[in-house]
Amino acid sequence: MIHYTAMASCAAAEARLRDPAFEVSAHWLIGRDGEVISLVPEERRAWHAGAGEWRGCRDINSASIGIELDNDGRSAFPGAQIAALEAVLRGIRTRWQIGADGVIGHADMAYLRKSDPGPLFPWGRLHKAGLAVAPPPVIPARGRPLSLAEVIGRLCRFGYRRPEGADESRAMLIAVKDRFLPFWRDAPLLPERGADEPHLVELSGLALALGGAPRPGD
Numbered sequence: 001m002i003h004y005t006a007m008a009s010c011a012a013a014e015a016r017l018r019d020p021a022f023e024v025s026a027h028w029l030i031g032r033d034g035e036v037i038s039l040v041p042e043e044r045r046a047w048h049a050g051a052g053e054w055r056g057c058r059d060i061n062s063a064s065i066g067i068e069l070d071n072d073g074r075s076a077f078p079g080a081q082i083a084a085l086e087a088v089l090r091g092i093r094t095r096w097q098i099g100a101d102g103v104i105g106h107a108d109m110a111y112l113r114k115s116d117p118g119p120l121f122p123w124g125r126l127h128k129a130g131l132a133v134a135p136p137p138v139i140p141a142r143g144r145p146l147s148l149a150e151v152i153g154r155l156c157r158f159g160y161r162r163p164e165g166a167d168e169s170r171a172m173l174i175a176v177k178d179r180f181l182p183f184w185r186d187a188p189l190l191p192e193r194g195a196d197e198p199h200l201v202e203l204s205g206l207a208l209a210l211g212g213a214p215r216p217g218d
């Protein structure tokens, strides 16, 4: 699971992650210059995920390895940092037999509380390297977009916790757009787009790319 520290410096983040009083920890911390710091052995449980759910699992801390990236939450991620992350991910995936679809962001499992690693994180680069799943949307050449319920159903099949009510659905779609459709997240709304979900065409294409052909119950 990938995080950003939302702190001013790597040293400040390391100090906090090593301080028991804060009750927060992660296995790895990666600096903007690509320095990789091991904080918790991978076989030990770290406290980085908190409340949330992914693929039906709610105790994510017991089932994941947490990677913190030194980033203030507003800045781009330097290439050296992402190159170091890619090397760390390759090692983790080999040691623990984790597929590309097992690499997620904090917001993916905790979209009601968290937004890291945020819309500036280069998921597309990881996808191209085979280290994460973030396919470009498949825009249907013909035909109507999926309904919002169909889109949400496919995203939940991919791993997201099923949202309850409009507010949770909106929070989930913000996390989805941050990760998969960052260009559209803040795009100006076209007047012909529906008010409920103006990016339904793009989200449908994403749901098609992630979820494959429709299944009964979608």
Ligand SMILES: [Zn+2]
Residues within 6 Å of the ligand: 002, 003, 004, 048, 106, 114, 116
């Ligand atoms: Zn986080």
